[in-house]
Amino acid sequence: MKRALANTGKYTSLIAATLVVLVPLLVVLFASFKTRGEYGSSGPLDPPSDWFNVENFIVAFTSGRMALGFWNTGLILVVSLIGTIIIGTMTAYALDRFDFRGKRLVFFLFLAATLVPGVTTQVATFQIVKGLGLVNTPWSAIILYMGTDIISIYIFVQFMQSIPKSLDEAALVDGASRFLIYRKIILPLLAPAIATVVIIKGIGIYNEFYIPFLYMPSRDLAVISTALFNFKGPYGANWEVIAAGTMIVIIPTVIVFLALQRWIYNGVTAGATK
Amino acid sequence: MKLRSVNRLTPWLYSAAALILLITFTYIPVANMIGYSFTDWDGLSRERDLVGLDNYVKVFTDPRYWQVFLVSMYYFVASFAQIAIALYFATVLSFKTRFRNFFKGVLFFPYLLNGVAVGFVFLYLFQPGGTLDLVLGFFGVQDTPLWLGDPDIANFSLASTSVWRFTGLTFVLFLGAIQSIPGELYEAAEIDGANRWQQFRFIIAPGIKRIISLSFILAISGSLSVFEIPFVMTNGANGTSTFVIQTVQTAFYFQRVGLASAMAVVLLLIVLVITWIQRRMVPDEDVTLS
Numbered sequence: 001m002k003r004a005l006a007n008t009g010k011y012t013s014l015i016a017a018t019l020v021v022l023v024p025l026l027v028v029l030f031a032s033f034k035t036r037g038e039y040g041s042s043g044p045l046d047p048p049s050d051w052f053n054v055e056n057f058i059v060a061f062t063s064g065r066m067a068l069g070f071w072n073t074g075l076i077l078v079v080s081l082i083g084t085i086i087i088g089t090m091t092a093y094a095l096d097r098f099d100f101r102g103k104r105l106v107f108f109l110f111l112a113a114t115l116v117p118g119v120t121t122q123v124a125t126f127q128i129v130k131g132l133g134l135v136n137t138p139w140s141a142i143i144l145y146m147g148t149d150i151i152s153i154y155i156f157v158q159f160m161q162s163i164p165k166s167l168d169e170a171a172l173v174d175g176a177s178r179f180l181i182y183r184k185i186i187l188p189l190l191a192p193a194i195a196t197v198v199i200i201k202g203i204g205i206y207n208e209f210y211i212p213f214l215y216m217p218s219r220d221l222a223v224i225s226t227a228l229f230n231f232k233g234p235y236g237a238n239w240e241v242i243a244a245g246t247m248i249v250i251i252p253t254v255i256v257f258l259a260l261q262r263w264i265y266n267g268v269t270a271g272a273t274k
Numbered sequence: 275m276k277l278r279s280v281n282r283l284t285p286w287l288y289s290a291a292a293l294i295l296l297i298t299f300t301y302i303p304v305a306n307m308i309g310y311s312f313t314d315w316d317g318l319s320r321e322r323d324l325v326g327l328d329n330y331v332k333v334f335t336d337p338r339y340w341q342v343f344l345v346s347m348y349y350f351v352a353s354f355a356q357i358a359i360a361l362y363f364a365t366v367l368s369f370k371t372r373f374r375n376f377f378k379g380v381l382f383f384p385y386l387l388n389g390v391a392v393g394f395v396f397l398y399l400f401q402p403g404g405t406l407d408l409v410l411g412f413f414g415v416q417d418t419p420l421w422l423g424d425p426d427i428a429n430f431s432l433a434s435t436s437v438w439r440f441t442g443l444t445f446v447l448f449l450g451a452i453q454s455i456p457g458e459l460y461e462a463a464e465i466d467g468a469n470r471w472q473q474f475r476f477i478i479a480p481g482i483k484r485i486i487s488l489s490f491i492l493a494i495s496g497s498l499s500v501f502e503i504p505f506v507m508t509n510g511a512n513g514t515s516t517f518v519i520q521t522v523q524t525a526f527y528f529q530r531v532g533l534a535s536a537m538a539v540v541l542l543l544i545v546l547v548i549t550w551i552q553r554r555m556v557p558d559e560d561v562t563l564s
Binding site: 006010011013014017018020021022023024025027028031043044045086087088090091093094095098100102103106109110113115116117119120121122123124125126127128143144146147148150153178182203206207209210214224225226228229231232239242243245246249250253254256257261264265268269 | 282284285286287288289291292293295296297298299300301302303304306307310317359362363366371372375377379380381382383384385386387388389390391394395396398399401404405408409438443446447450470495499501502506518521522525526531534535538541542545546549
């Protein structure tokens, strides 16, 4: 009897939490399929009369220039991820596979940098990016995503520690150069760590708002976050269009989550607890 | 001899790119920021005058600037709720549950969403006569406030949005920690007649102490650096401006880089002190690097 009661409580709380998570999203989904008139006359919890009314999505996609947003986000994402992987794995290789004077100092510099929250230093970072002439170019975001990524280096170092050093030594005896060892042995074996970094960093870049908002105010450089944010002014009252725009941004996340659940849970745990 | 000097350089070559980026975009900004904070620089002109501690005095005495710290308190208190909710569901789902993966996915999912999208979702939810008012109406609550328009309420609404968004992360971290506790411990406890509460109290709670303390640190630095949710939803109106919104506006709209730098230095110092206290209180058991 007591067990049954506890079970009822447990499932009630789980269902309540599910509703709290899903209902806010569901009502936005409803709104995105409603026509102007229908939106005005129906309540937020009423489902749309026509589930195939994609008018709002077309308006949001074209006049919100979301295709451009996806393009810019994709471009910045790919370049920064490739950069992060190359720079991160090479640094991890140096830190894990070499003994050199100053190694402790380098470790300390990376460790101490994790304590500096990125948002605090933007006031001064902005001046540097401006000085380099990168403001209002995609390179501002790319270089900041690559340059502020210490978590990835940690993930690479940790993973590399589990790759036996005897592999390197055997190759070295066979006359392989250090670079060949990095390129042909270490890099392929790091594949799972690279996948983790791609996933958590990829999601992070897709969702990033602060950096593109600050560094790329030009409308032609709008990424998906800033493109969505720009709906605020001109569509202030057209909630059905904003709802469609919001859904366009959310849908890729849903697909990625459903496809890569396991990887995402592991990656997020690895990224946050370092 | 030549070979050796090449060898000595090799590790530096591999880490050069990362070090240059690290110094250019973390250490130089921190140093510059400290420098700016003692000046009245506007971020544009060539000249700047040293003003001593004037900026710091302003940050601590002008209510427009220190009040943003009070706003952080809403988010900080909300993060206690977040930790409690996450702990409850992580514990519940660590026992056998039907549709376990579904519930886990649903609870975690908001954390992955784009912050601007979350802002719009909740702007819609909090509208006068919107979803929240309607749902409360079902329960007989008629006199609902302006969730985002009323300065007494707005910060609660925004902090709740933040809880909705970030509980998933805390939850997954807790769940991972609980699941790394060996299963035999529960079996042994079960045989000894321990009930669920005792299992939680004596097995789960000690096992996840470290991750809970980490969550509190994340909660403090997180509540000090809140930006997206209030910026998208209210743009800092109705007393919802946060430290980061205030800093961004001071630096980039009002061109007072000196003053904004002083604010950023204060925030940085607070975060460093808090992290230091946490390290002292809960020493890292497994130092993994070097």
